[in-house]
Amino acid sequence: MEKIYFDNCLTSKPAPEVIETITEFMKNKYYFPANFIATGTEAANNLAKAKKIVADSIGANSKEIHFTSGGTAANNLAIKGYLTANSNKGTHIICSVIDYPDLLTNAAFFEESGFDVTYLQADNDGFIDLEQLKESIREDTVLFMTTMVNHTVGTIQPLKEIREILDSSKHKIAMHIDACEAYARVPVNVDELGIDLMSISAHKIHGPQGIGALYQRKGIVLGQVQHGINRMDNLQTGGLNTASIAGFAKAIELAFSNLDENISQIRKLSTYLLNKIESTISDTLLNGPRGNKRASHNINISFDYIEGEAIMMMMEMNGVSISTGSACASQGLKPNYVLMALGRSHEQSHSSMKFTLSRYNTFQEIDYTVEKLAEVVKELRSRSPLCN
Amino acid sequence: MQYSQKVLDHFMKPHNIGKLEDPDAAATEGSPACGDQISIFLKIHPETHIIEDIKFQSYGCASNIATGSIITDMAMGKTIEEAKDITWKGAAEELDGLPAVKMHCSVLAVDTLKKAIKKYEIEHGLAEEEAFTKDTIIEELKKVIYPGVGEDIITLKMVKYVGFENGVAIVDVEIPKFDTHRDNVAEEIKEHLEVFKEIKEVKITL
Numbered sequence: 001m002e003k004i005y006f007d008n009c010l011t012s013k014p015a016p017e018v019i020e021t022i023t024e025f026m027k028n029k030y031y032f033p034a035n036f037i038a039t040g041t042e043a044a045n046n047l048a049k050a051k052k053i054v055a056d057s058i059g060a061n062s063k064e065i066h067f068t069s070g071g072t073a074a075n076n077l078a079i080k081g082y083l084t085a086n087s088n089k090g091t092h093i094i095c096s097v098i099d100y101p102d103l104l105t106n107a108a109f110f111e112e113s114g115f116d117v118t119y120l121q122a123d124n125d126g127f128i129d130l131e132q133l134k135e136s137i138r139e140d141t142v143l144f145m146t147t148m149v150n151h152t153v154g155t156i157q158p159l160k161e162i163r164e165i166l167d168s169s170k171h172k173i174a175m176h177i178d179a180c181e182a183y184a185r186v187p188v189n190v191d192e193l194g195i196d197l198m199s200i201s202a203h204k205i206h207g208p209q210g211i212g213a214l215y216q217r218k219g220i221v222l223g224q225v226q227h228g229i230n231r232m233d234n235l236q237t238g239g240l241n242t243a244s245i246a247g248f249a250k251a252i253e254l255a256f257s258n259l260d261e262n263i264s265q266i267r268k269l270s271t272y273l274l275n276k277i278e279s280t281i282s283d284t285l286l287n288g289p290r291g292n293k294r295a296s297h298n299i300n301i302s303f304d305y306i307e308g309e310a311i312m313m314m315m316e317m318n319g320v321s322i323s324t325g326s327a328c329a330s331q332g333l334k335p336n337y338v339l340m341a342l343g344r345s346h347e348q349s350h351s352s353m354k355f356t357l358s359r360y361n362t363f364q365e366i367d368y369t370v371e372k373l374a375e376v377v378k379e380l381r382s383r384s385p386l387c388n
Numbered sequence: 389m390q391y392s393q394k395v396l397d398h399f400m401k402p403h404n405i406g407k408l409e410d411p412d413a414a415a416t417e418g419s420p421a422c423g424d425q426i427s428i429f430l431k432i433h434p435e436t437h438i439i440e441d442i443k444f445q446s447y448g449c450a451s452n453i454a455t456g457s458i459i460t461d462m463a464m465g466k467t468i469e470e471a472k473d474i475t476w477k478g479a480a481e482e483l484d485g486l487p488a489v490k491m492h493c494s495v496l497a498v499d500t501l502k503k504a505i506k507k508y509e510i511e512h513g514l515a516e517e518e519a520f521t522k523d524t525i526i527e528e529l530k531k532v533i534y535p536g537v538g539e540d541i542i543t544l545k546m547v548k549y550v551g552f553e554n555g556v557a558i559v560d561v562e563i564p565k566f567d568t569h570r571d572n573v574a575e576e577i578k579e580h581l582e583v584f585k586e587i588k589e590v591k592i593t594l
Contacts, residue, residue, distance in 0.1 A: 307423055309449035310399070313391075317400060327423045328449035328490075334572065335423070346421035383405050383453065385427040385445035386420060 009356035025243035050249035059189035071180035074199030074214035075102035081222030090140030125289040126155030149182035152338035153288025154298025163194035184255040207251030211244035267296035305387040306380040325352035392484035404460035413508035417500040424448035451490040455497040488538030555588035
């Protein structure tokens, strides 16, 4: 039986068309952009085409797009680049306690370097506290950053309202958005949402690993973070991953050719999955909001009395990949910090399972998965001192 | 990091799983909040002190279940004196090894077995409650595993000072600030020491 994969936010299966594109580029189109020679001109054109595909997908201009080696590199370029270039305007940053580690580790780094950081709290569904945001804004606030779709529970942050709050300040506060989880899963238009900087990643949307992009609004100044040979501009130094860039562009074309339909289909799948789990297995708890304020691909659910790594391992034995918020499965042996911030107990965090769906999942896969999940939960509960 | 086939076998089909009705001794260690808990039940022959039956229940990960399974196999049919010689390292070896980050599961399983035996010994006049001293703390710290290498913090000489005065346990641990296991080690120390009724407060300096 083919593996059933529900961990698409860790990474996703490259689309066959993406693999074909990358193979073609690696075989025949591996050149770097250059003037006057045909190979170099073709490479420059392909790169320009890829930038336009990225830009069009978010309502931006090609000149506002930089390719990076992934989402983390884009986040670092945005945060470090912005703060190094703008620290003369202020040294106060605002983010939230449930943000993606890229943002939190950067915030901690700048805190160590003398910046002030306000970490906004979140409610039980994972929405950041907008009243606290209003109260946190200071004269020296230069950057607000957050994760558009929460990576653990799929909560979609109300960026329009956030932008309005930031704009009520008398001075400019830049907004950096980590959209790696949101991109191609919820509509993102940088102008409508007032986003200044935004990171996206290819491998979460059936593109290749190791490639991402940064959107930099025209007029937003970034300091140079990585020095080296200038092949594109001073923010993209070094060699270019031309094949992966082409693969990324192909993945975007595929995802955006019928985005609404894709999102609607994944919503049907995830609703079916949630309903089936809740009607088949007792003592469960959905983490994060119900309905349209949650990104369509994410279902995060806790199973009382048992521990998540054991569920994950047994499901793996049954050919199904899902992830867990259990401390046992984490590197630092800590419970998931997002779930803890949402007011979940340690036990609820340890027993949480995250399903992230893609357009390649099917209703048949969900039927099989829930059937096996029910067996696994029953077996582990029969072994647990907490329910015997 | 991967589990051995033996760990997976014991995880999928654990031996001696369940509860013994009317056991001669039982103990539960760990806590759901920490992500692992194990209960062990013993039937012990009153004259030979041979463990005639043993069962366990587990709330925990694959290695928690596998270590519970292997130590019940190892203890079954042994006298309580022999069973006391089972070590967490020996249990891990029986499983063809455990990932370093999972060694604490073996410690928990073996500790629970030893606690159950101790209760039996005290109830049957075979042993007395030990007086609580600074050495009790040091012995307990030998059960705190540094997940980076799967060895205890006393053997690794990470503990620089242990004190006990007026109900306050003081533990100084040397661990770099950037170490990803820093918080976990501190939590583990607290978790291990706070169960002693003699300790009112645990002060850890990292």
